[in-house]
Amino acid sequence: MSKKTAAIDIAEATRLEMYRSQYRLREAEQRAFDLFLQNLVKGTSHLSLGQEAIAAGFATAMQPGDLTFCTYRGHAHTLARGVSVEKVLGELMSRDNGLMRGKGGSMHLTSVEHGVMGSYAIIGAHLCIACGAAWRAQYQGKSDVTTCFFGDGTTNIGAFHEALNFAVIWKLPVVFVCENNLYMEYTPIKDVTAVAQPAADRASAYGLERILIDGNDADVVYQTAQKAYARARAGEGPSLIECLTYRHSGHSRADPAKYRPKGELEKWKESDPVKTYRARLLAQGIKASVLDEIERVVKAEVDAAEVACKASPLPPDEIMFTDVYADGGCAWRN
Amino acid sequence: MAELTYRDAVARAIAQEMERDPDVVLLGEDVAKAGGVFKATVGLYEKFGPKRVRDTPISEQAFMGAAMGAAMTGLKPVVDLMFADFAAVCWDFFANEFPKSRYMTNGQVKVPLVIRLANGSARFGAQHCQSVENWCMMIPGLKVVVPSSPVDVVGLLAASIRDPDPVIFLEHKSLYAVKGEVPDGEIVDTLGTAKILRPGKDATILALALMVPRALAAAERLKAESGIDCEVIDVRSLLPLDTRTILESLSRTGHLFTVEENPRLCGWGAEVVSIVADEAFYDLDGPPVRITTPHIPLPPAELEDLLIPSVDRIVETVRRTLTA
Numbered sequence: 238m239s240k241k242t243a244a245i246d247i248a249e250a251t252r253l254e255m256y257r258s259q260y261r262l263r264e265a266e267q268r269a270f271d272l273f274l275q276n277l278v279k280g281t282s283h284l285s286l287g288q289e290a291i292a293a294g295f296a297t298a299m300q301p302g303d304l305t306f307c308t309y310r311g312h313a314h315t316l317a318r319g320v321s322v323e324k325v326l327g328e329l330m331s332r333d334n335g336l337m338r339g340k341g342g343s344m345h346l347t348s349v350e351h352g353v354m355g356s357y358a359i360i361g362a363h364l365c366i367a368c369g370a371a372w373r374a375q376y377q378g379k380s381d382v383t384t385c386f387f388g389d390g391t392t393n394i395g396a397f398h399e400a401l402n403f404a405v406i407w408k409l410p411v412v413f414v415c416e417n418n419l420y421m422e423y424t425p426i427k428d429v430t431a432v433a434q435p436a437a438d439r440a441s442a443y444g445l446e447r448i449l450i451d452g453n454d455a456d457v458v459y460q461t462a463q464k465a466y467a468r469a470r471a472g473e474g475p476s477l478i479e480c481l482t483y484r485h486s487g488h489s490r491a492d493p494a495k496y497r498p499k500g501e502l503e504k505w506k507e508s509d510p511v512k513t514y515r516a517r518l519l520a521q522g523i524k525a526s527v528l529d530e531i532e533r534v535v536k537a538e539v540d541a542a543e544v545a546c547k548a549s550p551l552p553p554d555e556i557m558f559t560d561v562y563a564d565g566g567c568a569w570r571n
Numbered sequence: 572m573a574e575l576t577y578r579d580a581v582a583r584a585i586a587q588e589m590e591r592d593p594d595v596v597l598l599g600e601d602v603a604k605a606g607g608v609f610k611a612t613v614g615l616y617e618k619f620g621p622k623r624v625r626d627t628p629i630s631e632q633a634f635m636g637a638a639m640g641a642a643m644t645g646l647k648p649v650v651d652l653m654f655a656d657f658a659a660v661c662w663d664f665f666a667n668e669f670p671k672s673r674y675m676t677n678g679q680v681k682v683p684l685v686i687r688l689a690n691g692s693a694r695f696g697a698q699h700c701q702s703v704e705n706w707c708m709m710i711p712g713l714k715v716v717v718p719s720s721p722v723d724v725v726g727l728l729a730a731s732i733r734d735p736d737p738v739i740f741l742e743h744k745s746l747y748a749v750k751g752e753v754p755d756g757e758i759v760d761t762l763g764t765a766k767i768l769r770p771g772k773d774a775t776i777l778a779l780a781l782m783v784p785r786a787l788a789a790a791e792r793l794k795a796e797s798g799i800d801c802e803v804i805d806v807r808s809l810l811p812l813d814t815r816t817i818l819e820s821l822s823r824t825g826h827l828f829t830v831e832e833n834p835r836l837c838g839w840g841a842e843v844v845s846i847v848a849d850e851a852f853y854d855l856d857g858p859p860v861r862i863t864t865p866h867i868p869l870p871p872a873e874l875e876d877l878l879i880p881s882v883d884r885i886v887e888t889v890r891r892t893l894t895a
Contacts, residue, residue, distance in 0.1 A: 304644070341675035349679040354643060359667050365636020366668065372637055373644040376596070376622065383640075396663075399633035406628065560678035561712050563735035569711070570812040570846075571763065 247456055249523070251297060255455040256518055256528065258293035259511045261535045262313040265322045268539050269312065269329055273490050277547070278329045282343040285313035287453075287485035290510035291416050292317040294458025295384055298466060302381040304352045306367040309344035310416075311356030314386055318351040323542035332549035339552045340560075354383075361396030363387070364413060368404050371411035371475075382469040383411045384462075390421030392435035401443045401477065410469035412462070413477045416452060418484045423496050436479035445477050452480025453510040456517075485509075572754055578747040580721035581611035581687070584728035585649055587757060589619050592647060595732060598625045598634055599651030599687075608653050609689055609747050631661035635686070639668055642684040647732060654695075655688035655703045655741065669737035670712025685731045690717075690741040691781055691832050692879045696871030700744075702832040702864070704779065707739045708809045708839055714738040714762060715809040719783035721751035723807060726760025734762060743780040763811035767820065771802035774826035774889060777817060777843060779806050782830040782880060789885035797890055801828075809839050817843060818851050825856030828889055830880050831863040838863050857895075862888050 266284045273282065285292065296305070296317035307314040312325055320336065328335030329343050336346055344358040354370060357363035367385035374381050391397050392415060404411050415436035419426060432438035437449040448465075451457050458480060465476035483505035487494035494502075515528060561567035575583060589595045597615060599607075603626040606613035616624040627634040631652065638648035652658060658665055665686075672680040691702045707715045714736050718724045724742070731738035768783065769790050778786035783805045790801040802820050806813070821827050827847060829840030840861040847859055862880045869875055 337675060337677040337679070340677050345675040347676040347679055349676070354640075355672065355676065355680060357668075359663050361632070362636055362663050362668055365633045366640040366643070367636075368633065369637035369640020369642070369648075370644045371640070373641045373646050376641070376646060396632040396636070399628075399630035400636065402628060403630055403633035403637060407625075556677075561674050562714075563673070563681065563683075565678070567711065569810050570814045 247459060251459070252456070252518060253523070253527070253531065255293045255297050255459060256514055257531045257535065258297060258317055259289040259455060259514060260532055261322070261538070262289040262292055262316055263511045264535050264539045265316055265325065266312055268543060269326060270486070272326065272330065272543070278490070279331065280329070280342045281489050281491070282329055283310040283489050284486045285310055285484065287505065287509065288416055288418060288482045289313055290455040290458050290514070291386070291414065291452045291480045291482060294455040295414060295462045298459050298462035299352070299384065300381070302352065304354050304370050304381060304383040305386070306354050306363045306370070306383065307356050307386040308363065308388060309356055309358040310388065311346050312343070315346040315348060315353050315356065318348070318353050320346070320348045320351050320353060321542065322539050323545045324348070326542050327546045327549055330546050331551060332546050333552040334545060334549040338556050340556065360391050361394040364391070364400035365396055365403070367411050368400050368407070368409055371404070371409035372407060374410055375407070380470050382466050384414060385411060386414045386416060388421065389415060389417040389419070389426040389435045391415070392439060393430060401445070401475070404475040405443045405445065408472065408474040410472070411475045412465045412469060413475060415477070415479045416482055417479055418482050420484070420488065422488045423492065434479055436477055440477045443477070445475070448476065448478045450478065450480055452482035453508045453513070455510060455514055572752055574750050575721045575753045576747065577721050577724055577742070577749045577751070578609060578611040580724035580753060581728065581742060582613055582615055583753070584725045585612065585615055586618060587725070588729055588732040589615070589623060594645060595647045595649065596623050596625070596641065597649045597651070598627055598638060600627055600629055600653055602626060602651045607651060609744060611742065611747065612651065631657055632663070635661045635664040636668070638684050639664060639682055642682045643672070643680050648684045649732060650684065650686045652686055652688050654699050655690040656698050656701050658688060658703055658706065665707065665713070665739070666710055670710050674712060681735060682737045683735045685728070685738045685740050687740045687742060689744040691743045691745060692869065692875055693744045694872050694875050697868035700869050700875065704741055704809055705833045705838050708842070709837070712737070713810055715741070716762060717741045717779045717807060717809065719743070719746065719780050719805050719807070721749070722753045722758070723760065725753055726758045727762065727807065729759045730762050733759065738762070741780065745781050763808050763813055765807055765813035765816040766805045767802060767816065768805050769801070769803040771800040771824065773800045773824060774828060774893060775802045775804060775817070775820040775824045776828045776830060776885070776889070777804050777806050777840065778830040779839070780832065782832055785880065785882050786830050786885060788882045789889065792882065792886050793889055797894070799889065799893055801889065814846055818847070821847060821851055822854045825854060826893060827855070827859040828885070829859070829861045830885055831861060832879055833864065835861070835863040835866040857892060860888060860892050
């Protein structure tokens with residue numbers, strides 16, 4: 238595993254942006270959890286608390302026009318592309334101000350204008366769909382790259398293997414990112430997988446480089462992403478990147494994560510990506526006041542989002558019957 | 572006017588649309604150099620080249636997903652899934668991905684693609700000859716088109732490719748060799764329209780695909796042998812469903828028969844009969860009758876012939892019902 242740290246060769250503005258992004262994802266998701274405790278999030282939700290460095294590192298390395306595909310654990314990736322906290326929290330709360338006016342919910346966050354092409358709740362499918370988006374770029378001679386995020390559990394479904402083979406044979410500009418947080422849902426991934434590293438150890442089967450990185454280090458994530466994007470834009474095909482990380486919360490809001498061995502969470506919290514990155518920036522000479530100001534602005538956005546969502550009504554009933562078909566409605570007969 | 576086979580009509584429609592729109596692409600197993608397992612895409616690879624006509628591995632999930640991702644971002648993919656039964660190995664895309672994305676994203680994501688399936692009986696047995704139109708019909712967000720003749724293949728496939736929604740296009744593999752007259756020039760039909768193929772006053776017979784020529788043959792025999800004058804409607808499209816044409820016909824004839832190749836339970840005719848019971852009960856002069864394949868897996872070869880609705884079975888059922 239690449240253990241390179243303190244990547245001072247990354248521009249200061251970029252490092253500050255990655256801190257802002259990670260801090261924002263953390264604050265937004267903690268607020269989502271608070272709203273759940275207030276019984277204001279009635280549907281399901283899957284948090285990425287502890288995994289923020291991956292979303293922040295990749296999104297920062299992306300260019301406008303690049304596309305993101307993510308799973309039902311997609312709040313962080315959606316926010317990291319610039320979608321507002323209000324739109325995301327509104328969607329979780331089924332409010333009219335939500336990103337999809339409540340029709341998709343937490344597991345399907347999508348913002349095409351930000352390049353977030355969807356959050357997919359059926360394991361594996363979106364790796365195949367991401368191939369298609371990348372194929373379109375190749376077909377049209379465009380330079381955008383598609384990034385597809387998924388969990389460690391995804392590596393044991395057929396679609397993962399089909400998509401990897403497909404992306405390689407068609408040499409598609411797609412980057413597959415496995416967020417290995419050690420648990421597929423409640424079961425440790427190592428208990429159900431033939432190899433130690435569920436994504437990286439499969440790369441050679443598809444003629445791909447084995448890439449395993451510290452997913453809690455935004456600098457490492459960012460630099461790995463840059464390399465993969467350069468390769469994709471140069472027409473050299475896909476990459477498969479396994480990022481080691483850990484989720485601080487359970488699988489979903491219904492999961493208190495009691496299956497964890499004692500002390501495991503505490504150990505991983507020592508490498509909490511948000512806290513360690515802040516400490517690194519300070520050690521690199523960034524003034525605390527600069528970071529404090531970033532945090533203040535983020536908190537203000539999250540506070541304002543909560544107020545706006547609580548004030549927003551549920552969507553009108555009619556909205557539930559729109560956009561089944563392209564004519565805007567749901568008619569299946571004349 | 573040219574005489575084309577049903578399979579040549581498939582290639583003609585795709586060529587017509589590929590010439591018109593550079594975003595139309597074709598992919599599937601053996602679809603390019605081999606011209607398709609059913610030879611329905613012969614000549615397209617030579618005409619449009621390897622960039623637009625692409626062979627895929629045996630990875631139904633991968634190429635269904637690839638088609639979807641391409642459709643979402645600007646292309647108009649046409650996918651050849653080969654045997655309709657293979658839909659079951661990539662059903663996630665039919666049930667969860669193609670039809671739900673527009674809705675879940677409140678209209679942000681569009682999935683304009685066509686999935687071509689070789690549907691129905693052809694003596695290959697229980698895993699290669701199912702009629703899956705009823706699988707598809709139950710999913711909100713899909714369109715389901717089922718042509719019975721070469722001219723309808725051209726017009727309805729062209730319309731499906733131009734349609735902004737995901738369309739499941741069910742070709743019947745026992746019709747591929749059937750010939751029919753097809754006018755020259757561009758042909759584009761309208762989805763969601765049934766067609767009255769034979770007017771009649773005594774009963775309405777609804778049919779799809781291979782059941783259409785059988786219903787027509789049965790109608791001729793019923794007229795000649797018993798003086799029963801049947802109206803035969805090719806339903807052509809299950810989603811959207813042209814209930815207007817069906818109900819209007821029933822209001823004139825008073826008797827309804829559906830001829831369905833799918834196994835009995837939840838066949839498309841059940842939904843039609845339900846609509847009739849709700850909305851046209853007092854137009855009925857007798858019970859609506861569904862003529863279907865029994866609710867069993869299909870055996871192969873000659874045994875299959877005994878189970879799919881035949882001309883004889885249609886004739887006997889209609890005669891028995893109307894003369895009871």
